[in-house]
Amino acid sequence: MKKRSKILVVLLVMLSLTLSLFAQSQAETGPQKEIELRWASIWVGNDSKAPAVEALVAEFNAANAGKIKVVIEPQPDYNAYEQKVRTSLAANQAPADIFTIKLNPTTEAFYQSKLLLDFAKVMDPQWKATFDAGSLAQSTIGGELKSLPMETAILPLWYNMDAFKTVGITAVPKTMAELFSAFDKLKRAGIAPSSQMTGDTNAWTSMIWFSHLAVSLGGVDVWEKSFTDPAFVEAAKLLKRFITEYSTSDAVGLGAGGSGGHFLAGRTAVFSNGPWYAGRADLAATPFFNSIKIAGLPPAGSTTDFAISRLQANICAASSKDSAREKATVEFLKFLTSAKSISRIAESSGAMFAIKTDYLPTKALQKQFYEVANSAKATAFDLEAALGAEVTLEFGQQLGALALGRITAEEFCALVDRKIER
């Protein structure tokens, strides 16, 4: 009995081995297996780019049926998504076949990972020519292009002209003196002139104001200077004034949601954010939506006619030993970054991209962003994009202390400077 069962086990093992070998040879000689690419996408759910991106993926899948299939893995929480990217790469695993990062001095460390595909090796001149050369150069580190510049942004100021009109001002202030005069009038009318904040990990809206002030005072290469440079000290003094005299009383400690909420509710007259905010339904529902003017902050120094910009999202791909898989990834990304696809995403979302297109938005608000970007004679990064997450965190933390008068502008700048790695 025992012997019989042993024979049966041996027979079963032999049978399964034969079957698996047969199956393998079938796969080798049979039709090509469909390659499935996982895309951990942040452009899902309520994101203004979601509908166009989803439609494009569906079209690509239909055109490549049986060969390549792109599957979107929704990542609606951006902070959680960033953590996923970090921890996956640290654990020596690609978060997905395709994913996005915000490229800045902190995330530059991702380029050390061997898991990322170096596009410099697979990019043909024709594809390369479709990208904005400046953005491509900013995304190239040590000769490696491990992320493709995709979404870019300018970070201007948003003026609620209905609020300005209530105090008799019909045009965006052109000088600092005009701005302060307008802000004084708004204050007297019971409207907080600007949406400032010191909360979250980057004091987002105030960080944008500071970037405008610092670049105007110190030039477009201001971020290369020591943070104790007089340009930063002066910018800090001005920002303190905007927070303490011309913002809501809860600005210290306030997060981006609160800062934006004040503007949407009409409690503040000037806000700062990128073009992605233009596609929001709650913004479109505001009574002052059609009165919004997009422009820079009046110059505080000698540098004028510049735009504060950043690489908002760069696309990464997992490298693969399977050349067919790598080829499929490149094929999809070529499709996604084609002028035609980008125009469609831009049209529905209002976002701006590092890919050259003839596209010009038809929606008035989105159009203003393009006009501001095109009219700028120079561009400069914002503080976070230029100096990284850790410096920006220190900026936000100490900004509260500066606003409350706990530290001077000089001390504030010295504290932030201590976090800059040179």
Next chain:
Amino acid sequence: MQALPLQKKSIWAARILFLLPVTLFFFFFFIYPFVFTVYTSFTSWRGIGGMAFNGLANYKKLILDPTFRKALGNNLIWALCQGFIQVPLACLVAMILVRKPKGWAFLRTVYYLPNVISTVALAMVWVAIYNVNGPLNAILGRLFGMEAKNWLGNPDTALFAVIFQTVIYIGYFMIVLLASAMNIPASLYEAAKIDGASTFQQELHITLPMLRGTLITTMTLAMAYGMRHFESTFLMTGGGPAYATTTMGIDLYLKMDALRYSEASTAGVFLIILGTVVITLLRKIFGKSDPMSEMAQ
């Protein structure tokens, strides 16, 4: 060597089999990460790329880091507030409820309710309460004519504002203490009454001594929570303003956020050592009491 009898062998096999899953989980999800954390704390590593051994450099940097020192001080304040305010408050309420006054069961549920609500939801509610235009300022303004304060935005008030919103939620410790108080024999109180002891004397000389073991356990747990506090503060203030509310957990998280993994590991090791020292000290001060057996009561 004499072979073990078959029954003894199978008992051992069963023991190993029963212990194996938990042991494996414990090894992979605690021992391995712990050893890895200790190892990386002696290296320079950004989470990606190679590790370079740098000896005690991270520890030196951590001790000299003013943010970490601030966080350490804040954690000690947290631990003291949770151990010496939250637990005594819970004990007081448990001592009242154990006498089963009218509506005690309802009150017990009400006190425990915040413990089943998400920390995120509670934190958001308190952000609204503490807002400059929020209800707290409105009430204080109406009652005392106080000027509206930015409770979470002011370094002088932010830490105590976030501690307050945790310390008042006494439900968990109250339930533990209440369960323990209910097990005190009624005969002790009856005897005390016959001897003419007042209610206060009964509480002082019967309830409190009988609850001593549970009190030590709850205080140890509360202080341990205080030492590792993270969630509500991170949600309410992100550790700001000017690091006024930063705790070691937040500092560790932000180090990781800036891809300073080895420095975050160093902070993690420090946190584990400190937690062990604090709990050991507490046990020494209050006497021996096994928290697990107390909790099982």
